[in-house]
Amino acid sequence: MKYIDEFRDGDTARLLAGLIHKEVSPDRNYRLMEFCGGHTHAIFRFGIVDLMPENVRFVHGPGCPVCVLPAGRIEAAIRLAESSDIILCTYADLMRVPAGKKDSLHKARARGADIRMIYSATDALAIAQANPERQVVFFAIGFETTTPPTAAVIRIAAAMALTNFTVFCNHVLTPPAMAHILASGEASIDGILGPSHVSTIIGSQAYADCCAQYRMPLVIAGFEPVDVIQSTLLLIRQINEGIHRVENQYTRAVSASGNRKAKALMDEIFELRPRFEWRGLGELPDSALAIRHTYAAFDAEKRFHMAPVTTTDIKGCICPAVLRGVSNPDECKLFGTVCTPEEPKGACMVSSEGACAAYYSYGRFRAEVTS
Amino acid sequence: MNNPDFKHGVIEMAHGSGGRTSATLIESLFVRHFDNPLLQQGNDQAAFAVTSGRMVITTDAHVVSPLFFPGGDIGSLSVHGTINDVAMAGAQPLYLSAAFILEEGFPLAELERIVISMARASRETGIPVVTGDTKVVERGKGDGVFITTTGIGVIPDGIHISGHLARPGDAIILSGYIGDHGTAILSSREGLEFGTTITSDSAALHTLVAAMIEVAPDIRCLRDPTRGGLATTLNELARQSGVGMHIEEAAIPLRAEVRGACELLGLDPLYMANEGKLVCIVPQQSAGRLLARMHHHPLARQAAIIGHVTSDERNLVVMQTGFGGMRVVDWLAGEQLPRIC
Amino acid sequence: MCLAVPARVEALDEATAMAVVSLDGIRKEVSTQLLEQVAIGDYVLIHVGFALERIDPVEAAKTLALFAELRAMDGNA
Numbered sequence: 001m002k003y004i005d006e007f008r009d010g011d012t013a014r015l016l017a018g019l020i021h022k023e024v025s026p027d028r029n030y031r032l033m034e035f036c037g038g039h040t041h042a043i044f045r046f047g048i049v050d051l052m053p054e055n056v057r058f059v060h061g062p063g064c065p066v067c068v069l070p071a072g073r074i075e076a077a078i079r080l081a082e083s084s085d086i087i088l089c090t091y092a093d094l095m096r097v098p099a100g101k102k103d104s105l106h107k108a109r110a111r112g113a114d115i116r117m118i119y120s121a122t123d124a125l126a127i128a129q130a131n132p133e134r135q136v137v138f139f140a141i142g143f144e145t146t147t148p149p150t151a152a153v154i155r156i157a158a159a160m161a162l163t164n165f166t167v168f169c170n171h172v173l174t175p176p177a178m179a180h181i182l183a184s185g186e187a188s189i190d191g192i193l194g195p196s197h198v199s200t201i202i203g204s205q206a207y208a209d210c211c212a213q214y215r216m217p218l219v220i221a222g223f224e225p226v227d228v229i230q231s232t233l234l235l236i237r238q239i240n241e242g243i244h245r246v247e248n249q250y251t252r253a254v255s256a257s258g259n260r261k262a263k264a265l266m267d268e269i270f271e272l273r274p275r276f277e278w279r280g281l282g283e284l285p286d287s288a289l290a291i292r293h294t295y296a297a298f299d300a301e302k303r304f305h306m307a308p309v310t311t312t313d314i315k316g317c318i319c320p321a322v323l324r325g326v327s328n329p330d331e332c333k334l335f336g337t338v339c340t341p342e343e344p345k346g347a348c349m350v351s352s353e354g355a356c357a358a359y360y361s362y363g364r365f366r367a368e369v370t371s
Numbered sequence: 372m373n374n375p376d377f378k379h380g381v382i383e384m385a386h387g388s389g390g391r392t393s394a395t396l397i398e399s400l401f402v403r404h405f406d407n408p409l410l411q412q413g414n415d416q417a418a419f420a421v422t423s424g425r426m427v428i429t430t431d432a433h434v435v436s437p438l439f440f441p442g443g444d445i446g447s448l449s450v451h452g453t454i455n456d457v458a459m460a461g462a463q464p465l466y467l468s469a470a471f472i473l474e475e476g477f478p479l480a481e482l483e484r485i486v487i488s489m490a491r492a493s494r495e496t497g498i499p500v501v502t503g504d505t506k507v508v509e510r511g512k513g514d515g516v517f518i519t520t521t522g523i524g525v526i527p528d529g530i531h532i533s534g535h536l537a538r539p540g541d542a543i544i545l546s547g548y549i550g551d552h553g554t555a556i557l558s559s560r561e562g563l564e565f566g567t568t569i570t571s572d573s574a575a576l577h578t579l580v581a582a583m584i585e586v587a588p589d590i591r592c593l594r595d596p597t598r599g600g601l602a603t604t605l606n607e608l609a610r611q612s613g614v615g616m617h618i619e620e621a622a623i624p625l626r627a628e629v630r631g632a633c634e635l636l637g638l639d640p641l642y643m644a645n646e647g648k649l650v651c652i653v654p655q656q657s658a659g660r661l662l663a664r665m666h667h668h669p670l671a672r673q674a675a676i677i678g679h680v681t682s683d684e685r686n687l688v689v690m691q692t693g694f695g696g697m698r699v700v701d702w703l704a705g706e707q708l709p710r711i712c
Numbered sequence: 713m714c715l716a717v718p719a720r721v722e723a724l725d726e727a728t729a730m731a732v733v734s735l736d737g738i739r740k741e742v743s744t745q746l747l748e749q750v751a752i753g754d755y756v757l758i759h760v761g762f763a764l765e766r767i768d769p770v771e772a773a774k775t776l777a778l779f780a781e782l783r784a785m786d787g788n789a
Contacts, residue, residue, distance in 0.1 A: 001631060001736050003718040003755055003767055010695035012779045015786050037712060038714060047696020065712050065714075091760070092708035106705075119636070119709055120761025122743065123562045145714035146711065148746050149762045197714040200757060200765045225694055226779070252772035253757055259765050262746045341704030352637075353712060362698045566732075566739030631736030635758065637715045711760050712714050 003252070007224030008046070016229045017051035023236055030056045032235055033325050034193040035178065037064030037353030038223045044362035046225040056232065059189055059325040060355035062177055063198075065142045066097050067323060067347045067354050068278045072309040073170055074099035077139050080168070080304055081105075081113040087131060089124040090139035092117040097350045100311030105139075121149040125157060128165035137300045138167045145197040147171040147289065148262035151269040154291065154298050166300035169291050172276065174198045175206055176287035182214035187325030191235040193228065194220040196250055203258025204248045215244045222250040269295055279347060280323030319346035322355050329356040336360060374399045380479040387473065387507030400483060401503060404490035409466075409501040417466065417501035422525050429456040430521040438485065438515055441555045442570025443646070445518055446489035451575045451646060452597070453522040454498055458577040459593040459649065461532040461584050462524035467493065469503040469520050474513030485516060496575040498522070524577075530584055536591035537612035539682040542658035544651040546579065546671040548572070549601050550629040553643030557632065563709065565635070569628050574647030579670045583651065587661040592652040595645065602641040602700045604650050605688045615683025618700070620693045624673040637710035641690075642703050652680060716759040718767050721752050733758060 024030065034040055040060050043049060049058065062068050078099055081088040095106045095117060109115040118124055121138065128136035140150045150167060157165045174195055181187055194207060199220045211218050217238035221231030231249040238244060248254055269292060276288030291299040300306065313320070316334050321327035329335050329348065339345040341357055348354035375396055385392040402410055409417040433449040450467065457464040469489070473482065493500050551572040558567045576595065584590060596604035601623070605616050625640055633640045647670060653661055658676055665671035688700040719733035719740070729745040733756060743762045744750050756763035
């Protein structure tokens with residue numbers, strides 16, 4: 001597969017890892033946050049940790065869309081789906097994420113709610129067209145990568161003057177979350193592996209202010225294992241030189257200004273939400289998107305007068321600390337005992353790129369396997 | 372009584388009532404196509420002579436969406452699947468039974484198509500459907516058609532194949548490309564449609580098994596990696612036998628297209644379903660001879676040794692990745708769903 | 713986050729802003745409405761049924777040349 005296989009070459013990976021071993025300073029630690037779950041997934045799936053010197057540690061960040069979605073938003077969607085005769089469409093990733101009281105979309109569907117998994121945002125539109133007598137709500141989640149497709153279908157729905165299609169918008173923004181983590185300083189990190197496909201949309205410049213303000217080295221990294229290792233090397237070089245800048249390893253897909261057309265489309269359909277709650281990070285100002293007033297007819301929160309729902313976190317679950325890069329999954333008392341991929345208690349155990357699921361699937365026995 | 376209208380008609384409640392409408396459907400559809408002396412007798416059961424040796428019985432409920440997919444349909448699948456479950460004991464399959472649960476309103480044309488496909492699979496494999504049953508459920512209470520097939524077979528003397536017999540050091544053989552069935556099903560599933568030349572690998576494996584036990588009567592385990600894929604089957608065998616497994620990603624036969632589909636949808640080919648493949652665990656000294664024999668069978672041309680059984684109390688399946696790292700190949704949690712992140 | 717895979721553009725329909733892309737023989741219809749320009753033969757990143765961006769072949773070649781250099785150096789060592 002072109003542009004995939006070249007970046008999964010084990011020999012290249014080992015050579016780059018060799019340079020890392022040569023260049024790290026033995027008398028310090030390197031705590032590097034991989035912001036995205038995609039990087040977490042690659043680090044575990046390909047065994048990248050095994051290639052790293054002991055003093056290079058990966059700290060997992062909040063870049064997993066289903067992990068940072070607060071349970072209350074899922075609960076709100078479930079209530080909507082169960083209270084009226086609507087069809088709720090969502091990406092499959094969200095189906096098993098725990099809402100409040102041991103509930104999930106999966107369980108709500110089993111109880112009879114009409115919840116449908118879709119692959120593309122356009123599928124939700126197609127379902128609306130095929131069911132003109134019913135209301136269809138698209139439960140939209142994701143960072144800047146997934147937002148333009150949602151914007152695109154809202155614009156199409158407007159052009160077609162559809163009256164039975166709305167979007168429950170939960171799109172969130174990467175730079176504010178990154179700024180929040182750096183401002184708190186509790187993760188005590190030395191550098192950041194920056195997002196791949198989020199950056200494809202928003203461009204590498206989007207992180208400039210944040211990096212400058214917190215004097216933080218950042219390398220935008222592709223999701224393939226060789227990309228991750230090369231970016232780690234670039235990050236270690238910045239740290240060794242005592243410099244901090246936004247560097248772009250993923251040049252084949254990321255430009256300085258990003259995808260202008262996609263950004264313009266997002267801007268046409270969405271506006272900043274003054275505040276939005278993130279699981280783990282709490283309420284962050286200007287960190288999420290809402291549908292603009294011009295397109296209010298397609299806003300499920302407005303059409304169905306959806307009230308905010310608050311839920312209490314699962315007792316003992318340290319997902320919030322994991323999402324802030326403060327704790328590792330295996331420090332959680334629930335990890336691997338009451339919280340497993342089969343019976344997830346916290347969101348990080350659900351998505352295959354959630355830090356807990358990655359630890360469980362690939363990392364749980366890593367030490368024993370390699371010993 | 373007229374025959375049902377197989378062009379435009381649909382299943383009605385009366386087709387399952389046990390009355391004359393039921394009888395006509397059975398005669399004009401099932402008995403006509405499955406055509407064999409035992410079924411022709413028209414009893415509620417089939418009587419046959421018991422042969423010597425150990426007998427096996429297995430049953431399998433088939434629900435599949437969509438009902439028709441590239442390379443097969445629920446009918447052929449329900450014949451192959453059950454024959455394979457019999458064959459995985461090292462047995463020669465003898466007879467099948469079939470129970471149909473039909474949903475009111477299901478087009479008779481589609482039902483006929485399924486039954487013809489089932490009859491063809493039965494004829495081609497030489498295993499007759501000798502008894503059956505039909506029930507109809509109200510519209511909305513079924514998904515078109517569900518088919519349960521039961522198979523009976525006999526194990527030749529001296530053959531002892533079971534999931535608990537794997538021993539450290541044994542070779543793990545896989546009979547061919549993984550993930551074809553899962554990919555074919557996904558490609559035709561509503562909302563996911565993608566173009567591919569991949570077809571389901573649905574096939575009956577009893578002749579392959581017969582050839583295998585002829586050259587390697589010491590085979591310890593056989594299992595077909597259906598739902599849950601290769602990863603699930605290896606984990607089942609490891610747990611049943613109280614051993615671990617070590618496999619090499621590079622040795623696992625995988626078509627480029629299946630890999631492409633998995634990359635696109637965020638799926639792992641190790642968990643993709645197969646309907647015409649088997650995993651075989653055999654002592655090392657027989658592995659080479661067995662593999663050579665398998666390569667001569669049309670259903671195992673790409674057979675490969677993909678790893679070996681290890682001694683491991685935790686019953687882990689570990690894989691050396693193509694990239695060079697090691698990872699645990701775990702049980703599948705929930706169902707494998709396409710992901711966007 | 714954000715699974716996106718590179719696939720080759722095989723056919724384009726400018727009127728509907730749709731394209732057929734292929735990834736090792738798998739063909740999928742995707743929307744091209746987020747792209748400013750796209751041509752048959754381009755590789756594009758596919759995410760939830762949309763092409764997010766074209767892969768820049770020149771930049772990809774630069775990265776790969778660097779890796780090749782690294783391997784050559786290792787071969788001489």
